[in-house]
Amino acid sequence: MAKPAGMFDRDFEWSELVRFASYSGSEATLGVVSGRRRQGKTFLLDGLCRAEGGFFFAASEATEAESLRQFGAALARFQERRAPFRFAHWEEAVEVLMSLAGPGGRPLVVVLDEFPFLAKASPELPSLLQRALGPQARREVGPVRLLLCGSALSFMGSLLAGTAPLRGRASLELVVPTLDFRLATQFWGLTDRRLALLVNSVVGGTPAYGREFVLGDAPVDLDDFGPWVLRNVLNPGRPLFREARFLLAEEPDLRDTALYHGVLAAIAQGNHTRGGIAGYLERKSTDLGHALTVLEDTGMIVREPDAFHGKRSAYRIAEPILTFYHALMRPEWSDLERPGRAPAVWERSQATFRSKVVGPHFEQVCRTWTRWYADPGTLGGHRSRVESGTVPDPTAKTSHELDLVVFGRDEDGRESLLAIGEAKWNDVMGLGHLHRLEHIRTLLRARNGVQAADTRLLCFSGAGFTDELRALAERDPAVQLIDLDRLYDGQ
Structure with missing residues (x-):
């Protein structure tokens, strides 16, 4: 089945949807499609329905009665009926829905988009679908290829988890990610x-x-x-x-939006630990547990463990527009809302933009490149995980932050420290940056439990490198220089 014209990338997602829709079995099957808003989920599923002649229903935030009327009208249009279906409850609607079939009894793709809206108004709906997909109902349903889609990540993530009614019923669980x-x-x-x-x-x-x-x-x-x-x-x-504000407003589990905006603002300002976030908000660290968990579940933030301290972790914002808003726009909101003030705000915010937005984002891009694009020859082996970390320096009574820490495993399964790295967006990197990494490597070699004998040094820069550092890297393969061209096109 050809991918629709105008669809960029999404080859894997499209192939999985086609495989699911093309299954020739006579029983009904269930698939769940999720992902953050604006990623093209609806475009994908609408394209599948158009290609397969399937039924697509986009739910809206409405009461149960209104949703049933909208669903009945849409189903009638799909079947070219003159009068809409008038369902009294979802049990009746699900019975009709699951009896559908394509021409000649062929499998029929059915998409319920924005499924969380339907389930919010009718909490029994997942249980009704469970019953319709169960072994006892297989003789009563058609070969429906049912796809439930939603952007509320916390809800969609729980749909197939634990003791949820649909647990074990799905043959497709597809997450549509952002483009890297x-x-x-x-x-x-x-x-x-x-x-x-x-x-x-x-x-x-x-x-x-x-x-x-x-x-x-x-x-x-x-x-x-x-x-x-x-x-x-x-x-x-x-x-x-206003997109950053709407992203939070659209998540049903985010009720105290002031607190969640505060947490995001704290992270955007450079407070990545739980204690740092609490200090920024002038709250107790124990008061933030629920807020941090909810923001993680909704995909707004990610928690990354410290490479050298299992009990420590760093929180980072997952969506760049949220970082940009909370670091630069939210503190200047009153001025930005007034026409003509934006140029002045942008001009005086350049230092903030470089330090709070571009710099941290560049570091994350460098970790992404190291995890997914770097060749084993670059890293000195096959990577198993890429993280950031903090290394104590007892003699100097300080600690050193590492933007990248790369671990790998040998043939016997033993973990070793393949490489450590530093990322500088706006600095030309020179021998001083390399000497800092060499010093940290020396500290790591002295630590028990860290195999750092052959650890390589990675220097990432968005502004380039000095001639002295380039000359040294040409002689020593343990020193790797990664500029923007290599970041985007190389290994």
Whole structure:
């Protein structure tokens, strides 16, 4: 089945949907599709329904009675009935839905988009679907290929978990991710690597932000980046201006939005530990457990363990537009809402943009490259995990932060420290940066339980390297230099 024209990438997701829809068995099957908003889930499923002649129903936030009326009308249109179905309850609606079949009794794709809206108004709906998909009901249902789709990640994640009614019923569980930094650059059509990373640090890899939200407006060069931000992100008349607020408002589990915005603001300002977030908000650390868990479950933040301290972890914002909003826009909101004030806000926020937005984002991109694109020859072996970490320096009575820590395993399963690295977005890296990494490597070699005899040193820079450092790296393969060209095109 050919992928719809105009669909960028998503080859894996499309192939899995086609496999699910093409299953020839006579029984009904269930698939669950989730992912953050604006990633193209609806586009994918609508394309599948069009290709297969399936039934697509997009739910809205409504009462049970209204949802049943909308569903009955949509199903009648699909079957070309003159009068809509009038369902009194979802038990009746599910019975009709699960009896559907394609021409000649062929399997029929059925999509219930924004399923969390339906389940919120009718909590019994997952149980009704469980019964319809159970062994006792197989003789009474048609070969329906039922796909439940939603953007509320906490709800969708719990749909098949633990003791949930649909646990064990699904034959497809597909998460549609954001585009990574390389794919996002292709999607935006950017060839200047520095410009590409700047754009990615603001809008990430969300497809809708590059099309519907900006009407295809991409910066033409580095000089146009600032004007592009003013045109599309700091402009009160454009949807990206309020997108970060709406992302939180759309999540049903986020009730105390002031607290969640506060947590995100703390992280955006550089407070990545639980204690640091609590101190920023002037709250007790124990008061933040629920908020941090909910933000994790909804995909707003991720918790990353410290490479050398199992009990420590760092919280990072998963969506760049949230970082940009909380680091730069939220503190200046009153000025930004007034026409004509955005250029002044943007000009005085350049230091914040570099230190709180681009710098941390560049570090994350470097970890992504190391985890998924770096060749074993670059790292000195096959990586098993890539993290950040903190290394104590007892003699100097301080500690050193590492942007990248790369572990690998040998043939006997023993873990070793393949590489450590530093990422600098706006600094030309030289021998001083390398000597710092060498000092940290010496500290790690002296620690018990850390196999660091052959640890390599990785230097990432968005501004380049000195001639002395380049000359040294050419002689010593244990020193690897990764610039923007290698980050985007190399291994």
